[in-house]
Amino acid sequence: MKTIRLILALVILALSPVDQIAAAESNCLTCHRDFEEDTGPSHKITRDVHFQKGLDCVSCHGGDPTLEDMDDVRESKGYRGVPDHREVPQFCASCHSDAAYMRGHNPALPTDQLQKYKTSVHGELLFGKNDSKVANCISCHTVHEIGSAKMPHSSTHPLNIPFTCGKCHSDADYMAAYDISTSQLDDYRASVHGMALLERQDLGAPACNDCHGNHGAAPPGTSSLSAVCGNCHALEAELYNLSPHKNAFEENDFPMCETCHSNHRIIKPYDAMVGSDDTALCSECHSHVDGTKGLETAEGISMAIAELVAAHDQAREVLEDAIEKGMMTTDEEFRLKEVDQLLIQTRTLVHSYSLDSVLPKAEAGIQKADSVKTNSASLIDEYYFRRKGLGIATLFITLLALALWLKIRRL
Ligand code: HEC
Ligand code: HEC
Ligand code: HEC
Numbered sequence: 081m082k083t084i085r086l087i088l089a090l091v092i093l094a095l096s097p098v099d100q101i102a103a104a105e106s107n108c109l110t111c112h113r114d115f116e117e118d119t120g121p122s123h124k125i126t127r128d129v130h131f132q133k134g135l136d137c138v139s140c141h142g143g144d145p146t147l148e149d150m151d152d153v154r155e156s157k158g159y160r161g162v163p164d165h166r167e168v169p170q171f172c173a174s175c176h177s178d179a180a181y182m183r184g185h186n187p188a189l190p191t192d193q194l195q196k197y198k199t200s201v202h203g204e205l206l207f208g209k210n211d212s213k214v215a216n217c218i219s220c221h222t223v224h225e226i227g228s229a230k231m232p233h234s235s236t237h238p239l240n241i242p243f244t245c246g247k248c249h250s251d252a253d254y255m256a257a258y259d260i261s262t263s264q265l266d267d268y269r270a271s272v273h274g275m276a277l278l279e280r281q282d283l284g285a286p287a288c289n290d291c292h293g294n295h296g297a298a299p300p301g302t303s304s305l306s307a308v309c310g311n312c313h314a315l316e317a318e319l320y321n322l323s324p325h326k327n328a329f330e331e332n333d334f335p336m337c338e339t340c341h342s343n344h345r346i347i348k349p350y351d352a353m354v355g356s357d358d359t360a361l362c363s364e365c366h367s368h369v370d371g372t373k374g375l376e377t378a379e380g381i382s383m384a385i386a387e388l389v390a391a392h393d394q395a396r397e398v399l400e401d402a403i404e405k406g407m408m409t410t411d412e413e414f415r416l417k418e419v420d421q422l423l424i425q426t427r428t429l430v431h432s433y434s435l436d437s438v439l440p441k442a443e444a445g446i447q448k449a450d451s452v453k454t455n456s457a458s459l460i461d462e463y464y465f466r467r468k469g470l471g472i473a474t475l476f477i478t479l480l481a482l483a484l485w486l487k488i489r490r491l
């Protein structure tokens with residue numbers, strides 16, 4: 081009984097420590113709760129990370145929480161009131177840029193948000209041009225229900241980020257005064273990344289901020305934005321950096337990955353992208369008379385991949401036949417998986433744009449696929465051989481039985 085009461089007390093304490101302390105000490109909350117609707121600050125605040133970590137109205141707005149009248153509060157020492165759009169960054173940064181203060185609460189939190197924000201297009205326009213339409217801290221974080229990126233309700237949770245940014249960036253009316261497109265959200269949602277994140281909840285796929293930064297909101301042309309794909313696609317970036325395209329693209333001011341894959345509407349790559357057909361990517365820049373080995377290489381890579389795919393498919397077909405016939409195929413199934421891997425690696429090696437890199441890998445894949453095919457075919461031969469053997473045996477036994485039966489009858 082005693083332990084149950086103790087657990088109960090602990091649960092109550094754990095569930096509402098801040099609430100009770102704040103309510104006991106602060107008239108701000110009690111009075112505001114009395115007259116505000118459910119959507120008012122004093123109700124929303126229970127979802128707010130500040131409130132959950134023990135901060136309250138006074139921490140941000142200032143004022144004397146023992147007073148019982150709002151007019152007196154407004155007159156009281158330290159009352160900061162409500163910041164306007166342009167003042168918000170300083171308002172939040174009064175704590176968040178104060179390293180000593182933040183260390184006392186959560187030493188793991190960075191304190192560079194304002195500094196980075198100032199370098200973003202948002203910050204430059206807010207401070208430089210007094211632009212009230214760009215994002216400030218609360219456009220991205222909301223107010224009175226601010227969460228950390230881990231909280232599912234938070235506007236900065238990865239699954240919510242595309243809509244947090246898209247709220248402005250996909251609103252053509254809102255963005256009419258600016259010379260940029262408003263298709264980023266739609267494009268992103270149709271991309272491999274958008275589908276992975278929003279439809280399959282794959283948190284490894286990038287949301288807007290994984291490419292643009294949280295507070296830097298890097299604009300086009302920044303080198304960090306161009307290199308960001310390599311943070312996750314390290315192999316492709318490594319190959320690209322050693323390839324003839326690295327220098328050629330830099331000289332022509334082509335961004336590294338987007339030139340071929342685009343930035344927001346990245347579709348699933350397919351083999352026909354490489355080659356010398358009119359529809360292939362390579363033909364957009366290369367021709368047979370441009371004096372480079374570009375298109376010749378493209379043709380070679382395309383043929384190597386096509387041969388590997390064909391060898392793989394044939395091997396699979398024969399193997400499936402062997403599986404259907406009930407043969408012991410574990411080894412060959414495992415080896416076909418290795419061919420799958422070699423095919424993936426060959427496609428990645430496209431980013432070397434070099435036959436010397438692609439051909440050996442494709443060749444290794446083709447050889448392995450051919451041996452899977454040969455071995456599976458032997459297994460199928462064995463099946464027929466055994467079946468033939470079984471047929472002969474059955475015939476033999478039947479004849480024997482017949483002979484026996486005749487003999488018995490004669491006796
Ligand atoms: C006795 C009730 C009461 C108390 C106590 C009270 N408020 Fe208010 N507060 C109000 C009312 C009423 C308004 C005005 C709402 C309106 O105009 O719609 C208001 C407005 C505000 C505003 C909006 C800006 C402004 O100046 O009008 C802020 C911010 C605010 N209160 C914060 C606080 C804080 C912080 C405390 C505690 C230090 C506090 N309030 C204590 C009733 C109260
Ligand atoms: C983390 C800081 C923070 C805390 C904590 C906080 N506020 Fe605010 N509050 C703000 C900011 C920033 C604005 C300005 C919002 C805007 O510009 O839209 C604001 C605006 C307001 C307003 C006026 C506009 C509105 O949204 O209705 C009221 C009233 C208000 N706060 C009351 C409160 C009360 C009551 C509490 C405690 C329950 C509280 N706030 C806690 C930061 C805070
Ligand atoms: C009174 C000081 C103070 C003010 C003003 C303040 N914050 Fe905070 N903020 C904190 C503290 C303290 C924490 C919680 C640290 C902890 O314990 O994890 C926090 C946490 C946060 C977090 C969650 C960080 C994480 O990932 O865990 C965000 C986001 C945040 N604040 C944004 C804002 C924004 C936006 C504003 C302005 C509207 C603001 N804060 C104003 C003190 C403040």
Ligand code: HEC
Binds near residue numbers: 168170173190193
């Ligand atoms: C363009 C949108 C945007 C703006 C503007 C913005 N933030 Fe953030 N902020 C984010 C995102 C997105 C994250 C976190 C993402 C994550 O960790 O995945 C974040 C994270 C944070 C954190 C957690 C610690 C960290 O740095 O990761 C704090 C604190 C914070 N922001 C405060 C602020 C303050 C203060 C301002 C204004 C000076 C501000 N933010 C402006 C989008 C924004």
Ligand code: HEC
Binds near residue numbers: 216220247260289
């Ligand atoms: C409150 C509305 C609003 C929100 C929310 C917002 N932005 Fe912006 N953003 C703007 C406006 C307005 C501009 C200025 C456009 C210009 O001058 O080209 C801008 C500019 C930018 C630019 C520079 C574009 C360029 O070519 O100059 C980038 C990149 C950007 N935002 C990314 C983001 C990301 C990423 C998020 C979410 C994490 C976000 N924005 C959230 C309004 C917003």
Ligand code: HEC
Binds near residue numbers: 344
């Ligand atoms: C996979 C990385 C990536 C993701 C995810 C991403 N962006 Fe971008 N974004 C880029 C790159 C790269 C550019 C620059 C293109 C250039 O240099 O022409 C860009 C450009 C922009 C611009 C400048 C205007 C334009 O369209 O060229 C804005 C605004 C923008 N992105 C907003 C967003 C928003 C909002 C989201 C989320 C819905 C988002 N981005 C998601 C990589 C990304």
Ligand code: HEC
Binds near residue numbers: 272313347
């Ligand atoms: C935060 C990590 C991250 C960043 C940054 C990133 N990606 Fe991705 N990307 C992924 C993940 C995870 C997938 C797998 C999605 C899936 O399951 O389909 C993926 C898938 C892809 C695919 C499809 C691959 C396939 O075989 O289907 C391409 C192409 C791609 N990304 C290109 C890019 C480009 C170009 C950029 C930069 C503009 C970029 N990515 C930035 C994580 C990232």
Ligand code: HEC
Binds near residue numbers: 325340364
């Ligand atoms: C956006 C334009 C563009 C696209 C698309 C493109 N290339 Fe290139 N490529 C270039 C440029 C520019 C050079 C440098 C040409 C020079 O040295 O004069 C180059 C050089 C090369 C070279 C070195 C040629 C030599 O003779 O040294 C190879 C090989 C190559 N590309 C293969 C490819 C393949 C394969 C594809 C398709 C997957 C492709 N390229 C797609 C622009 C492009």
Ligand code: HEC
Binds near residue numbers: 316351428429431
């Ligand atoms: C010159 C054009 C070109 C450039 C530049 C380029 N790619 Fe590719 N990428 C391709 C082609 C073509 C394929 C399709 C290969 C296939 O499926 O046969 C591809 C496929 C991919 C794939 C899926 C296959 C795999 O490797 O898993 C990813 C992921 C990818 N690219 C990422 C990137 C990244 C990241 C960059 C920048 C470092 C980049 N690409 C630069 C042309 C390019």
